Every structure is written in C-alpha cells, then in structure tokens.
Amino acid sequence: MSYEIVIGLEVHLQLNTKSKVFCGCSTDFGSAPNTQTCPVCLGFPGSLPVLNRQALELGARVAIALSCQIAKEIRFDRKNYFYPDLPKDYQISQFDQPLAQHGILNIVTGESEKKIRIRRVHLEEDTGKLFHQKDHSLIDFNRSGMPLLEIVSEPDMNSPEEAYLYLTALKSILEYIDVSDCNMEEGSLRCDANISIRKKGDSVLGTKTEIKNMNSFKGVKAALEYESKRQMDSLEGGKRIVQETRLYNAEKCVTEPMRSKEEAHDYRYFPEPDLVPFDFEESLLERIHKDIPELPEPKKNRFIKDYLLSNYDAAVIVSDKNTANYFEKCVGLYDNPKAVANWLMGDISAYIKENNVLIKDLNLKPEHLADMLKMIDSGVITGKIAKTLLIEVIKTGIDPRKLVKEKGLEQISDVSLLEATTSQVISENPKSAEDFKNGKENALMFLVGKVMQKTKGRADPSKVNGMLREKLKGAE
Amino acid sequence: MMELNTLTAHNLIELLKKGDISPLDICNNIINRIEKTEKSLAALAHFDKEKALERCGNLRKTAEKGGLWGIPIFIKDNICVKDELTTCSSKILKGFKPPYNATVIDKLTSLDAILMGKTNMDEFAFGSSTETSCYGPTRNPWDLERIPGGSSGGSAAAVAGDEAIFALGSDTGGSIRQPAGVCGVVGLKPTYGRVSRYGLIAFASSLDQIGPITKDVEDAAILLKAISGHDEMDSTSADMPVPDYLSGMKKSIKGLKIGVPKEYFIDGLDKEVKDSIKAAIEKLEKLGAVCEDMSLPHTEYAVSVYYLVATAEASSNLARFDGVQYGLRADNIKSMMDMYKKTRKEGFGDEAKRRIILGTFALSSGYYDAYYSKALKVRTLIRTDFDKAFQKFDAIVTPTSPTAAFKIGEKISDPLTMYLSDIFTISANLAGIPGISIPCGFTKNNLPIGLQILGKPFDEETILKVAYNYEQNTDWHKRKPKL
Numbered sequence: 001m002s003y004e005i006v007i008g009l010e011v012h013l014q015l016n017t018k019s020k021v022f023c024g025c026s027t028d029f030g031s032a033p034n035t036q037t038c039p040v041c042l043g044f045p046g047s048l049p050v051l052n053r054q055a056l057e058l059g060a061r062v063a064i065a066l067s068c069q070i071a072k073e074i075r076f077d078r079k080n081y082f083y084p085d086l087p088k089d090y091q092i093s094q095f096d097q098p099l100a101q102h103g104i105l106n107i108v109t110g111e112s113e114k115k116i117r118i119r120r121v122h123l124e125e126d127t128g129k130l131f132h133q134k135d136h137s138l139i140d141f142n143r144s145g146m147p148l149l150e151i152v153s154e155p156d157m158n159s160p161e162e163a164y165l166y167l168t169a170l171k172s173i174l175e176y177i178d179v180s181d182c183n184m185e186e187g188s189l190r191c192d193a194n195i196s197i198r199k200k201g202d203s204v205l206g207t208k209t210e211i212k213n214m215n216s217f218k219g220v221k222a223a224l225e226y227e228s229k230r231q232m233d234s235l236e237g238g239k240r241i242v243q244e245t246r247l248y249n250a251e252k253c254v255t256e257p258m259r260s261k262e263e264a265h266d267y268r269y270f271p272e273p274d275l276v277p278f279d280f281e282e283s284l285l286e287r288i289h290k291d292i293p294e295l296p297e298p299k300k301n302r303f304i305k306d307y308l309l310s311n312y313d314a315a316v317i318v319s320d321k322n323t324a325n326y327f328e329k330c331v332g333l334y335d336n337p338k339a340v341a342n343w344l345m346g347d348i349s350a351y352i353k354e355n356n357v358l359i360k361d362l363n364l365k366p367e368h369l370a371d372m373l374k375m376i377d378s379g380v381i382t383g384k385i386a387k388t389l390l391i392e393v394i395k396t397g398i399d400p401r402k403l404v405k406e407k408g409l410e411q412i413s414d415v416s417l418l419e420a421t422t423s424q425v426i427s428e429n430p431k432s433a434e435d436f437k438n439g440k441e442n443a444l445m446f447l448v449g450k451v452m453q454k455t456k457g458r459a460d461p462s463k464v465n466g467m468l469r470e471k472l473k474g475a476e
Numbered sequence: 477m478m479e480l481n482t483l484t485a486h487n488l489i490e491l492l493k494k495g496d497i498s499p500l501d502i503c504n505n506i507i508n509r510i511e512k513t514e515k516s517l518a519a520l521a522h523f524d525k526e527k528a529l530e531r532c533g534n535l536r537k538t539a540e541k542g543g544l545w546g547i548p549i550f551i552k553d554n555i556c557v558k559d560e561l562t563t564c565s566s567k568i569l570k571g572f573k574p575p576y577n578a579t580v581i582d583k584l585t586s587l588d589a590i591l592m593g594k595t596n597m598d599e600f601a602f603g604s605s606t607e608t609s610c611y612g613p614t615r616n617p618w619d620l621e622r623i624p625g626g627s628s629g630g631s632a633a634a635v636a637g638d639e640a641i642f643a644l645g646s647d648t649g650g651s652i653r654q655p656a657g658v659c660g661v662v663g664l665k666p667t668y669g670r671v672s673r674y675g676l677i678a679f680a681s682s683l684d685q686i687g688p689i690t691k692d693v694e695d696a697a698i699l700l701k702a703i704s705g706h707d708e709m710d711s712t713s714a715d716m717p718v719p720d721y722l723s724g725m726k727k728s729i730k731g732l733k734i735g736v737p738k739e740y741f742i743d744g745l746d747k748e749v750k751d752s753i754k755a756a757i758e759k760l761e762k763l764g765a766v767c768e769d770m771s772l773p774h775t776e777y778a779v780s781v782y783y784l785v786a787t788a789e790a791s792s793n794l795a796r797f798d799g800v801q802y803g804l805r806a807d808n809i810k811s812m813m814d815m816y817k818k819t820r821k822e823g824f825g826d827e828a829k830r831r832i833i834l835g836t837f838a839l840s841s842g843y844y845d846a847y848y849s850k851a852l853k854v855r856t857l858i859r860t861d862f863d864k865a866f867q868k869f870d871a872i873v874t875p876t877s878p879t880a881a882f883k884i885g886e887k888i889s890d891p892l893t894m895y896l897s898d899i900f901t902i903s904a905n906l907a908g909i910p911g912i913s914i915p916c917g918f919t920k921n922n923l924p925i926g927l928q929i930l931g932k933p934f935d936e937e938t939i940l941k942v943a944y945n946y947e948q949n950t951d952w953h954k955r956k957p958k959l
Contacts, residue, residue, distance in 0.1 A: 039574070039575065039576050042801065043796050043801075044574060044575070044576075044801075044802070045556070045562075045564075045569070045572075045574070045677040045678070045796065045797075046555075046556040046562075046574065046576075046578060046674065046675040046676055046677045046678070047576075047674070047675075048673065048674050048709060048710050048711065048712075049711070050708065050709060050710075050711050051711065078792050080791075080792050080795060080839070082795065082798060082816055084798075084800045084812065087796065087800070087801065088795065088796045089795030089796050089798055090792050090795055139800070266840055266841045268791075268792070268836065268839035268840060268841070268844075269839075270788060270789075270792070270839050270844075270848060273680075273681035273682035273712075273789055274678075274681050274711065274712065275711050275712075276711055276712055
C-alpha cells in the first residue's frame with residue numbers, strides 16, 4: 001500500500017523586543033528566576049495589560065515577509081485554562097481575528113519549488129516555566145509575558161524533509177527581517193507538528209497526531225520520520241490512528257503518547273476586555289513594509305542574474321543573511337563572484353562549521369578575502385598558500401598582505417631563484433626523471449610536487465613545470 | 477468643638493485653609509466616631525487606628541500642599557493599596573497585601589489625602605446588599621436591620637454614618653449608585669474610561685468603574701476631579717481632558733432637556749419611591765429644566781444581558797485566584813488539581829461560585845453564541861438606545877432603585893429578586909455612560925430614596941450640574957441618621 005504523508009507545522013517564535021508584550025519588564029534571557037517580573041506579568045489582581053507596540057510591529061514584519069494579509073483591526077482574546085505557569089489562568093492571545101492570514105512560504109525541494117500556505121500568524125503572551133522537583137514544583141515567571149508569534153502553516157507538506165525545508169526557509173526569512181533569535185535550544189523558536197497519513201489518491205485527511213517536544217530542526221524531521229512510519233505500521237497492522245498529542249523522545253528517537261491530562265479543552269475564548277481593539281494605521285504598515293530588507297528569494301534571483309551564480313550556489317549563499325552580506329561586500333571589492341562563492345562555500349564554510357562560529361564574527365573580513373583573491377590573481381601568492389593564509393588571518397586577524405610580507409609567503413616566479421631547486425630535485429629523483437624522459441607524463445607531476453615541497457608551496461607551479469620540462473627534454 | 481466627621485470635604489478644606497482646625501483634629505473625630513458606631517454599622521473591612529494617625533503625622537508641612545491635604549478618605553476593599561490588606565471581602569484573598577497602588581490611590585496621596593482604611597463590600601462586588609462579604613453584612617445607618625445596598629455598601633454606610641468624610645466605591649452594575657441611594661448620600665459612576673481601573677481588582681472589566689461616594693454633590697465633583705484622567709497603565713482609560721466640574725456644575729439648568737424613560741416606571745417600583753421621583757422631576761422643571769417622557773426600548777433586556785456579560789468576564793477574571801501565588805491555598809492538598817479545587821471551594825462564597833459557574837457556562841463552546849455572543853449584540857442595542865436619546869436630551873432621570881433599603885436576609889436566598897435591585901442602574905454600565913444618585917426624599921419609615929441622573933459619555937459635568945441645582949434647592953442631603 002502506498003501512503004501520502006500530510007504535515008502541518010505550528011511555530012512559536014519569541015520576538016526580540018526589548019520589553020515584554022503587555023508590560024515593561026525586560027526580555028533578557030538567562031536572568032535569575034523571577035527577577036524580570038512585575039504585577040502585570042505575574043497576573044496580580046488589579047493589574048492591566050498594555051500592548052507593546054514594538055511586538056505588534058515585529059509581528060507585522062513577519063506577516064508581511066510571509067506575504068500575509070494583515071487584519072485591519074487588531075484585537076485580542078482570552079484563552080482560558082488553568083495551569084500554574086499561567087499566572088492569570090488565561091492567556092492573552094488572538095482567536096478568530098488573528099494579526100494576519102493567508103501567507104505563502106516557498107521551499108526548494110531538489111530542483112523544483114513548492115508553495116506552502118501559511119494559515120495564520122497571531123500574537124500572544126508566553127507562559128512561565130515550571131521546574132518539577134521531587135514532591136513540589138517551582139515556577140520562574142521571567143518568561144511570562146514574553147511576546148510570542150504563532151505561525152501556523154496549512155497541512156501542505158508531504159514529507160519530513162519538506163517540513164525540515166519549511167523550517168529552514170522560515171528561519172532564514174526570520175533572520176533576514178531580524179525579529180527573533182530563532183534559537184530552538186533556548187526556546188526562542190519552538191515547533192509543534194501535526195501529522196497524518198492517507199492512502200495515495202484519497203481526498204479525505206487521515207486522523208492526525210500532534211507531536212511536541214522537538215528541540216532542533218533535525219529533531220522535527222526525525223520525529224516526523226518515526227511518526228509517519230509508526231502510523232503506516234499501525235494502519236498496515238489493521239489498527240486505527242488515535243488522535244492524540246505525542247512527545248518526541250530525542251534519546252530514543254521515538255514519539256510517545258503524552259499522559260493524557262484531561263479531555264479536550266474548552267478554552268472559552270472571548271474578546272479581551274482590558275485591551276481596546278484598534279485599527280492598524282496604514283502609515284505604520286507602509287513604514288513596516290518599506291523597512292523590510294531584500295528577502296532570501298529575491299536576493300537569490302538577483303545573485304543569479306547579477307553575479308551569474310548557479311542556482312545551487314546562490315541558494316546556499318543567500319540561505320544565511322550574513323553570508324549573503326559578506327558575499328556582496330567581497331564582490332564589491334573583487335570582481336570575480338564565482339571565486340568568492342567558491343571560497344565562501346569551501347574553506348570558509350568548512351571552518352565555520354568545524355568551529356561553530358558565525359561568519360559575521362570572523363576575523364577574516366570581506367576586504368581580507370578580496371585582497372587574498374587579488375593576490376592569487378596577480379601571482380603574489382599561490383592558491384595553495386592562500387589556503388593556509390586564510391586560516392592564519394582567521395586566527396590572528398592580521399591583514400593578509402602584511403602576513404604575506406612578514407612570513408615571506410610570496411610566490412617564487414623568478415626562474416633564477418628556482419634554478420637550483422629544480423636541478424636538485426632532478427638529481428635526487430633520477431628514476432622519475434628517467435620515467436618522464438621515457439614518456440610518462442605523471443612523473444613530471446611528481447617532480448613538480450617535490451619542488452613545491454621544497455619551496456613550502458611558494459613556487460609558481462606553471463613556471464616549475466616549464467623549467468623541469470625544458471631541463472629534462474633538453475638533456476635528451 | 478463641632479464634630480468634624482459630620483462635615484464635607486469642601487467644608488474641611490475651607491477650615492484647614494483658615495487654620496481653624498488641623499488634619500489631626502479631623503482624624504481624631506473620625507476615630508472617635510468609628511469607635512462609637514462601627515460595632516453597629518460594620519462598614520469597615522480593614523481599619524488600623526495607629527496607621528491612620530501615623531499617615532496623618534506624615535503629611536507634608538511645606539507651604540506647597542495638595543488639594544486634598546489632610547482630608548481622610550476610605551477606600552473600597554477591591555482597590556489596591558500598597559502593602560495594605562486588599563481582600564475584596566473574600567476569604568480567598570485572605571492576607572493579601574498588593575505590592576503596588578491603584579492609580580487612583582497614587583492620585584489621592586499625591587494630593588495629600590489621608591488613606592484611613594478599607595470599606596466592606598459584597599465579595600468581589602457580587603451583590604446589592606453587602607451581605608456576601610466574608611466579614612459579615614454592613615448595616616444601613618438609617619435602620620440597622622436593613623441593608624446598606626451594595627456592593628459598595630461599606631463605603632456608603634461609612635459616609636452616611638459619618639465614619640467617613642467621603643469614600644471610593646466601584647460600580648459594575650450600580651454598586652456605587654444603589655448603596656448611595658439607599659443610604660441617602662451621593663454616589664457617582666463615571667463614564668467608562670474616565671477613571672483608571674489600574675489596581676481595581678476586576679469583577680467585569682468592560683463594566684467596572686471607580687467613583688466617589690460623598691455627602692454632597694460638591695464633594696463628588698471634587699473627588700471625581702481628583703481621580704479622573706488618562707492612565708498609561710490602563711488601555712481602556714480615555715485620553716480626554718478632565719473639565720473643572722466644580723465651576724461647571726454651578727451653572728443654571730434653565731432650558732436643559734431632561735428625558736424621563738417610561739420603562740423605568742414599571743410594576744415593582746415602590747409607590748413612595750415613584751412619588752419622590754415625580755416630585756423631584758417637578759422640582760427640576762421649576763428650576764428651568766424641560767422634562768419630557770421618552771423611551772429606552774431595550775431596557776427590559778438589561779438585567780439578562782448584564783448577568784451574561786458580567787459573569788462571563790468575572791469567571792475569567794477570578795480564575796487567577798487559584799492558590800498558586802497569593803491569597804488562600806487550601807491545606808492538605810494532594811495534587812495540582814486538588815489545590816485548585818479545594819482552594820476555590822474554600823475561598824469563594826456561594827454568590828461568587830454561582831457567578832463563576834454562570835459565566836463559565838455562558839462562554840462554553842456550544843453555548844457561546846446563544847448566550848455571550850447574543851448578549852453582546854443586545855448590549856449594543858441598549859447603547860444605541862442611549863445614543864439616540866442623547867441626541868435629544870442632555871440628561872435622563874430615573875429612580876436609582878425600585879425600593880428603599882430592604883431588610884437584611886430578605887433577598888439573600890433568592891438571587892433573582894436580588895438581581896432586580898440593580899434593574900435601574902445596570903443600563904448605564906452596559907452603555908458606558910455616567911450616572912449619579914442623589915437623595916430625593918424619604919419613605920414613611922424614614923428610609924432614603926435616590927434619584928438617578930444619567931448623562932452623555934464623558935459629560936459628567938451636566939449630571940453634576942443637574943444634581944447640584946437640585947441639591948441646592950432641597951435639603952434631603954442635610955438629614956442625618958440617628959445612630
């Protein structure tokens with residue numbers, strides 16, 4: 001039996017405002033428990049919420065970046081449920097009139113593109129955090145009242161891989177518009193997934209499960225891979241899927257049913273009377289619209305057009321805002337985009353991954369890279385030297401031209417300087433010299449390598465090649 | 477020496493200015509009175525003599541003084557005063573001392589008023605008789621067997637009984653005007669948004685307003701001016717200028733158009749009350765107002781709408797009293813759910829439970845459209861009634877309550893009858909308009925009768941003007957109960 005997987009994702013995003021969404025408390029991460037609280041975010045009786053306009057603006061930024069329609073009137077609702085991390089025992093959220101609806105996010109699967117529809121984007125307040133001890137629980141309300149943006153997709157993804165691509169594409173956009181730290185480990189980005197399966201060709205959706213507790217994009221993918229297989233195995237085994245919430249266990253790589261706390265919640269949503277509905281000013285929307293920088297997709301298309309990058313190279317470079325900025329700065333100083341792209345995607349990217357650093361924090365500035373590439377082109381250094389020079393600059397932050405001078409890394413192209421070394425190599429490797437004379441081209445490469453070794457990579461390989469050839473063929 | 481506690485704030489301000497008396501004199505008079513009458517009135521929820529005297533002693537002595545310098549004031553127990561017991565007369569807030577002041581409290585202390593203590597109320601303002609207080613009922617100074625109205629019954633009884641110069645109450649469906657009416661004092665509910673609700677422990681957020689309970693109209697104007705104005709901490713507070721009520725109200729009401737809604741003169745309206753109101757209307761006409769019968773057609777739905785909207789909001793507002801952070805937490809709890817259940821069972825009284833259940837039901841899925849949602853629609857119709865009426869009329873007069881004070885225990889076991897005590901006051905909250913109740917007569921049994929004057933949104937000035945003109949030409953407000 002062949003099945004189709006259907007996935008929808010709910011992303012909770014902590015917006016990087018200075019203060020909380022309904023009070024003036026700081027949103028700094030990692031402070032001592034309950035030090036960033038006030039009567040409002042503690043839900044003390046008599047306290048009242050006041051909307052933080054910055055949170056609304058950041059929310060609108062996201063909505064616009066996802067091509068959503070923004071609500072004309074902004075209003076909030078109360079979602080009522082009892083839980084100790086929710087100090088008022090209701091959450092201020094948005095129910096039937098979310099901040100924005102009907103957006104689109106493009107993902108690239110292999111060579112083709114797919115549009116994932118965004119159902120809604122709404123603003124709400126975060127809860128506190130519970131710490132369960134042996135016989136009691138502790139509450140930290142620092143997180144209570146942090147601005148959260150919930151981004152809900154339509155069930156448009158048909159594989160765990162697509163879910164993964166959706167999340168990376170979303171994160172990339174969110175980083176471009178600078179609205180959140182997007183850090184899943186610190187909880188500034190959280191993701192729940194709804195997944196169901198159905199027989200290929202069926203139009204009715206299967207029974208879905210909701211998966212929670214993933215703390216990385218890879219975790220989301222792994223959880224969905226496990227869960228889709230579990231659902232298929234169930235159906236194959238003649239069992240039915242139970243609609244339930246399951247928690248992902250990252251250690252065992254499985255999803256497990258959450259001990260069911262209660263029957264389905266009735267949240268008794270109703271309009272929040274403490275916040276007056278208001279119209280989103282056109283002028284403000286226009287300003288937010290203008291402030292949105294070029295997003296990954298248009299940037300990619302521009303890179304392909306202006307810099308003649310391949311689709312793949314452009315996609316890799318624009319996926320990270322800082323890499324894209326780095327690229328453009330560098331290309332502005334050195335007019336060979338392909339070479340810049342190669343270095344960015346090769347040695348630099350490898351270093352970044354290995355050392356877990358950000359490109360914007362590297363000592364190797366775009367000017368440095370441009371200088372280095374110019375030195376290669378003008379024959380000052382060899383490509384081989386450039387590779388070690390790159391690491392040296394990253395480590396020391398010293399200007400590459402200065403380093404080349406100080407360490408004497410310039411390429412040796414002067415024939416007179418290479419004369420002695422080439423002769424020495426020939427006399428030390430008579431067998432190879434003989435082989436080359438007898439027509440083995442490879443033997444020459446070996447001898448060139450020996451010269452490079454002796455000159456610590458500084459010799460101009462083409463010059464060496466020519467000299468050796470002349471010496472050996474000339475002696476014939 | 478005269479009994480300063482029997483005077484009004486504006487009298488005392490004059491005397492203090494002249495230097496005839498000191499704030500301590502007033503304070504001592506108040507304390508003496510409380511020691512004499514509080515046992516029979518039970519108007520106060522929290523009162524600490526020493527603290528009151530200490531506050532009096534801490535008054536600034538500089539030349540620059542606030543407009544209420546040295547004037548003592550009592551506060552309803554649902555308004556937060558920093559580090560002072562604020563319990564809404566409920567067991568569930570036992571021992572609760574808020575770490576912050578309500579905005580109105582900051583305003584009063586910046587004017588150098590002296591906070592004396594907290595007044596008794598119906599639990600969480602749920603009631604019209606002050607009988608649902610966890611501290612027991614307050615009594616009406618005019619007849620100790622009778623209720624002082626509610627829910628601000630403590631404030632009204634304290635002012636009427638001269639334990640207080642004036643007091644703050646809160647009004648969600650009549651909780652200032654109805655007790656003022658049955659205690660023979662002045663009570664004003666401002667326009668929704670006129671006074672900041674920050675620090676008022678919410679009953680129904682879209683209806684609640686803090687307002688003054690005073691011995692005369694001039695004091696109501698003074699106290700309203702003191703607490704009014706935009707507050708950044710309350711998104712529902714209006715950013716509108718606060719006029720000088722004191723000078724505005726002294727103008728003539730000649731030519732003022734006053735509507736008399738026929739829906740307020742119905743069966744169940746006590747004959748003596750009706751006669752007093754009719755006489756008051758004649759008086760207003762003599763003073764130059766043009767009174768005319770008119771209609772507010774959706775009045776009959778007000779009580780039903782109110783008990784859906786108010787209880788729905790209350791059920792959510794009162795959820796936070798869960799035993800987690802403050803107030804009561806039940807003993808011997810076995811689990812989280814056990815904590816919620818036992819705490820709320822022990823902490824809330826019957827009426828609070830009744831309203832929480834009602835409101836929860838009205839918001840429940842499957843019932844929301846039939847109840848809460850429909851109630852909001854009818855609320856709009858009621859508001860439209862007033863909008864239309866105020867295109868023609870400058871003010872509307874009605875009785876404050878259908879009867880004078882009833883007996884303690886008379887209606888407590890019959891919630892529906894009790895709810896009808898607010899039948900004439902509820903509409904103003906649903907429409908968000910201001911209303912004032914002033915004394916306009918007495919029954920044969922010497923029980924006060926209240927006249928309600930309703931006005932356009934943010935036009936407290938006009939209702940104060942009508943009230944002041946009436947009061948200056950009558951002497952009902954000068955009568956004092958024998959205690």
